[in-house]
Amino acid sequence: MFFHLTEESVPEPNTNQMTTPRPTVGQALDGLFDPRTIAVVGASRTKGKLGQAVLALLKSNGYSGRIIPVNPSGGEIEGLPAVRSLDEIDSPIDVVVLATPVGVALDALETCTRLDVKVVVGVTSGFSEAGEDGHENEERLRRIMQDAPFRLVGPNCEGVVRPASDLQLTFSPMFNDLRPGPVAMISQSGALAGLMALRLGERGVGINAIVSSGNETDLTAADLLDYLGNDPQTRVVLCYVEELRDGRRFAEAAQRLTRAGKHVVAVKGGRSRAGSRAVQSHTGAMAGDDRVISAVFRETGVIRARESVAAVDAVTALAAGRRPAGNRVGIISVTGGLGVEMTDLAESAGFEVPVLDETTQTALSRYVPFFGSVTNPVDLTGVVLANPTYVGRCLEAVTADPGVDIAIAIITFVPDQQFIEALAEAFDNTDKPILIVWTGSARSNASGEALRERAVPVYDSPARAASGLAALAVATGEVA
Amino acid sequence: MTQRETLENWQRAGRTVIHEADAKDLLQRIGIPVPRRDPDHGRCVAKLCHDDYPHKSDHGLVRLGLSPDEAKQAAAEMAERFAGGTALIEEMEEGSVAEWIIGCKRDDTFGPIVLAGPGGILVELIDAAEIRLAPATPQAAEAMVRSGPGARLLTGLRGAEPADKGALADLISRISVFFAENADLISEIEINPVMVRADGKGLVAADALIVLSSNADEQEKLT
Numbered sequence: 001m002f003f004h005l006t007e008e009s010v011p012e013p014n015t016n017q018m019t020t021p022r023p024t025v026g027q028a029l030d031g032l033f034d035p036r037t038i039a040v041v042g043a044s045r046t047k048g049k050l051g052q053a054v055l056a057l058l059k060s061n062g063y064s065g066r067i068i069p070v071n072p073s074g075g076e077i078e079g080l081p082a083v084r085s086l087d088e089i090d091s092p093i094d095v096v097v098l099a100t101p102v103g104v105a106l107d108a109l110e111t112c113t114r115l116d117v118k119v120v121v122g123v124t125s126g127f128s129e130a131g132e133d134g135h136e137n138e139e140r141l142r143r144i145m146q147d148a149p150f151r152l153v154g155p156n157c158e159g160v161v162r163p164a165s166d167l168q169l170t171f172s173p174m175f176n177d178l179r180p181g182p183v184a185m186i187s188q189s190g191a192l193a194g195l196m197a198l199r200l201g202e203r204g205v206g207i208n209a210i211v212s213s214g215n216e217t218d219l220t221a222a223d224l225l226d227y228l229g230n231d232p233q234t235r236v237v238l239c240y241v242e243e244l245r246d247g248r249r250f251a252e253a254a255q256r257l258t259r260a261g262k263h264v265v266a267v268k269g270g271r272s273r274a275g276s277r278a279v280q281s282h283t284g285a286m287a288g289d290d291r292v293i294s295a296v297f298r299e300t301g302v303i304r305a306r307e308s309v310a311a312v313d314a315v316t317a318l319a320a321g322r323r324p325a326g327n328r329v330g331i332i333s334v335t336g337g338l339g340v341e342m343t344d345l346a347e348s349a350g351f352e353v354p355v356l357d358e359t360t361q362t363a364l365s366r367y368v369p370f371f372g373s374v375t376n377p378v379d380l381t382g383v384v385l386a387n388p389t390y391v392g393r394c395l396e397a398v399t400a401d402p403g404v405d406i407a408i409a410i411i412t413f414v415p416d417q418q419f420i421e422a423l424a425e426a427f428d429n430t431d432k433p434i435l436i437v438w439t440g441s442a443r444s445n446a447s448g449e450a451l452r453e454r455a456v457p458v459y460d461s462p463a464r465a466a467s468g469l470a471a472l473a474v475a476t477g478e479v480a
Numbered sequence: 481m482t483q484r485e486t487l488e489n490w491q492r493a494g495r496t497v498i499h500e501a502d503a504k505d506l507l508q509r510i511g512i513p514v515p516r517r518d519p520d521h522g523r524c525v526a527k528l529c530h531d532d533y534p535h536k537s538d539h540g541l542v543r544l545g546l547s548p549d550e551a552k553q554a555a556a557e558m559a560e561r562f563a564g565g566t567a568l569i570e571e572m573e574e575g576s577v578a579e580w581i582i583g584c585k586r587d588d589t590f591g592p593i594v595l596a597g598p599g600g601i602l603v604e605l606i607d608a609a610e611i612r613l614a615p616a617t618p619q620a621a622e623a624m625v626r627s628g629p630g631a632r633l634l635t636g637l638r639g640a641e642p643a644d645k646g647a648l649a650d651l652i653s654r655i656s657v658f659f660a661e662n663a664d665l666i667s668e669i670e671i672n673p674v675m676v677r678a679d680g681k682g683l684v685a686a687d688a689l690i691v692l693s694s695n696a697d698e699q700e701k702l703t
């Protein structure tokens with residue numbers, strides 16, 4: 001509906017096609033993340049087809065809205081009545097997923113222009129990413145999108161995940177079993193989104209939403225950053241980008257979020273298109289792509305991670321939502337060697353590992369034998385394994401030290417379930433950030449649940465914990 | 481004529497590289513100090529400015545430490561060798577404590593940016609420039625002269641006099657605003673070096689270069 005309040009000439013709505021205006025980014029994404037109706041084009045009974053996987057994952061993850069499989073043979077798919085074509089759906093559709101070969105997908109996209117659709121998620125490939133071979137498809141895609149009354153995620157993407165809505169619009173099982181939480185993820189690569197999601201999930205880090213943005217023909221990383229970052233549920237946005245189409249808007253959106261106290265962690269993969277202009281000045285040579293990216297990220301408060309695993313390490317620490325008051329680290333370890341390595345890494349990252357307060361040392365000496373150490377790093381020695389609660393008490397003593405801003409507990413294997421629960425309790429009893437280095441193999445199984453449900457940052461090595469540490473203390477800068 | 485009209489005139493005349501003399505005229509109009517021209521006493525610099533030869537020293541088009549008369553003679557000789565050039569005789573700046581490079585360009589990803597760092601021959605030696613989005617606010621420009629390894633040079637190493645950081649920050653902010661407002665017409669601006677004097681004594685732009693966007697398609701892409 002258009003209201004013309006002035007006499008000025010206003011462009012006529014496009015009457016030959018539709019009267020529905022194009023939804024704003026906000027309207028489209030509201031529909032995408034909390035959809036009542038989803039149509040899956042390419043839904044199939046044949047295992048191995050994308051559409052089969054999308055439908056199966058959507059169902060098995062407990063999505064409770066209406067799912068409409070679209071398949072030319074109709075009938076019933078995964079126990080749901082299928083329509084032969086999108087045309088047969090006469091009610092509004094929040095999300096249409098395109099999971100077919102490219103020709104069929106484009107036909108369906110064209111059909112969507114005549115229907116009441118908010119957003120289309122294009123899992124289908126074969127567009128600009130295919131170079132010359134995808135050129136014609138890309139042209140047709142752009143023609144359709146020109147006045148389309150809906151928005152598009154992708155194409156060539158792995159889909160969208162929103163644990164709080166039991167929404168799993170993807171063919172990839174890498175996003176299974178995520179819990180709702182404070183991290184939003186935007187990734188131009190679907191596979192990297194999967195890698196990062198799986199690792200965050202293993203650590204119990206909660207996910208607000210994940211969008212694999214693919215080719216970004218319509219909705220871009222900047223649109224998604226602005227929307228997801230402003231969601232009150234989001235505390236940290238993790239971005240994997242290869243080419244920022246609207247880099248300026250991305251930077252401005254990131255700056256607004258970081259100024260509001262949220263965090264943006266970004267991995268920039270690949271290189272930008274080579275500048276087409278000949279470089280006439282020193283400035284051109286000195287301000288190369290990579291230096292500019294680092295500089296702009298630093299200026300706007302974006303934490304730049306070198307690669308995806310370092311980014312996950314940074315996000316793990318930030319997602320816990322505790323900010324350190326300073327850069328003094330207290331380290332306790334069941335072994336001397338790992339304590340030394342952690343100390344070296346912390347110090348070379350600009351942290352202090354100060355001698356602990358005398359009260360703290362006295363408290364620790366009740367548990368630590370004479371061949372251990374109660375200074376810092378604290379070497380609890382293996383004796384501490386004898387009583388499952390000792391490690392927790394030692395951690396509490398260190399976090400209570402007025403000269404400690406961040407505590408790190410290093411453990412190897414877990415002698416007893418109570419051992420982990422004692423650490424979790426120590427985490428509950430302080431507001432200071434705690435990082436745990438757990439080198440043993442049981443991290444991801446049941447014994448770690450007490451830590452996962454609290455989203456305690458757990459790392460498998462001191463170096464990985466150091467990436468988390470760096471992200472915690474410096475709001476900006478590079479994470480190694 | 482506004483500065484923008486000057487840029488448009490240059491572009492219409494088919495110029496891409498704007499030589500030092502013209503670039504400095506324009507920079508002076510946006511409040512950037514340049515050396516005094518045609519002095520009648522003191523040590524002088526004679527240059528021949530030509531759009532086709534932006535790297536003057538490579539072509540022997542810069543002569544330093546001349547008397548006013550020697551400078552006139554040198555300028556006349558150079559003008560004879562390079563037709564179409566503009567002779568420039570300026571007072572030689574000898575009171576500076578630091579040489580800085582200030583540059584602006586359009587980045588493919590983020591659009592207009594501004595760069596500032598140790599200039600002159602240090603440009604070749606170290607990679608210490610600070611980069612920010614343009615326009616840089618006065619606060620951002622302040623941060624640029626106080627951050628990075630170059631900041632120590634401005635503070636004065638080993639008892640050297642501290643440089644006029646305030647004047648440098650003002651120049652950075654000023655040029656970044658001008659560039660950002662005209663980034664559809666300009667592809668790069670560079671002042672190298674800016675001769676920064678001791679604190680409170682200001683600075684002068686000793687050399688400058690403006691590169692215009694030559695390509696109409698490129699301008700369309702920006703809008």
